[in-house]
Amino acid sequence: MDEYPEEPISGAGLEDRNLVRVGDTVRRPAGHWTPSVQHLLGDLRARGFDLAPDPRGVDRHGREVLSYIEGRDQGFPFIxxxxxxxxxxxxxxxxxxxxxxxxxxxxxxxxxxxxxxxxxxxxxxxxxxxxxxxxxxxxxxxxxxxxxxxxxxxxxxxxxxxxxxxxxxxxxxxxxxxxxxxxxxxxxxxxxxxxxxxxxxxxxxxxxxxxxxxxxxxxxxxxxxxxxxxxxxxxxxxxxxxxxxxxxxxxxx
Known part of the structure; x- marks a missing residue:
């Protein structure tokens, strides 16, 4: 059982994509592309691009797990x-x-x-x-x-x-x-x-x-x-x- 509760994440997306925060991670629906994307993110971070989320595999529900990044989004009007x-x-x-x-x-x-x-x-x-x-x-x-x-x-x-x-x-x-x-x-x-x-x-x-x-x-x-x-x-x-x-x-x- 996860130690932290799930908190829905809302943002600038066009639709609800079932993103949730669990502790210091984000959980999101995975797809056939997820392993390739996670390899790409891991490579970018290994070469110093720390703006990309840290890939952490999938959870017991089959969701992609990424590190949570603290920051401000675009806002409206723009920030x-x-x-x-x-x-x-x-x-x-x-x-x-x-x-x-x-x-x-x-x-x-x-x-x-x-x-x-x-x-x-x-x-x-x-x-x-x-x-x-x-x-x-x-x-x-x-x-x-x-x-x-x-x-x-x-x-x-x-x-x-x-x-x-x-x-x-x-x-x-x-x-x-x-x-x-x-x-x-x-x-x-x-x-x-x-x-x-x-x-x-x-x-x-x-x-x-x-x-x-x-x-x-x-x-x-x-x-x-x-x-x-x-x-x-x-x-x-x-x-x-x-x-x-x-x-x-x-x-x-």
Missing amino acids: PEILSDEGAEELGRLTRRLRELLSAYPCAADARWQCAEGAPTPGEALQHGDLGPWNLLWGDRQRVVGVLDWDFAGPGDPWYDTGHLAWFTVPLMDDDRAGQRGFPSPPDRHARLEAFATGAGVSSRELVQVVLRAQAEYERRVSTRSGPWATFRQMGLNEKARGDRLWTARHFA
Whole structure:
């Protein structure tokens, strides 16, 4: 019997995913991808990326067990760290660090991911797959202290995570959408784009192209995949991604 009671965890997710806290751990439903994700997390932590949860196997109920990370989530409207240009640059640095680590991950040929199997092919690398403000925790001094929810990890474009996070951080979408996503007033997108690009180690022009690719890829995933992606499709997130991509191309490309 567990020593600690189970405490339901609520956050920025789109639906109740049956996450609970038990002592210093989080328990969540497991899937066929869980062993590969846990190996990835263990490798990242072994190479110094302590922002990833510590993988601790599965419990007697078959749930995935991860270390609990203390921190603040995105809030609504967004917390000041995300709204500041300094916060945008911090998130750019995060993507650069994560991109370098994931590109060097020694993925097994028999790895099983939620939407793919095997190791990355030439030109690909492992990616988080859902790197947005909703999957980050913040600590003191405008620093990210946790990168959560690795269920969508798998092989793909090494720059996808960079483009995906920049999309929602700058943000590259119209003012109405930006307000719905947590910005209380229209942001200075050019300044935030430059700040994020500086952190990510690319030019702002290059970052725009990376975002456009990520928007197109996200639209494709929502339009074609099953499982949770079908829920996203019912919510019209593929159409919203298409609208954001057209807006980005019109205003920044």
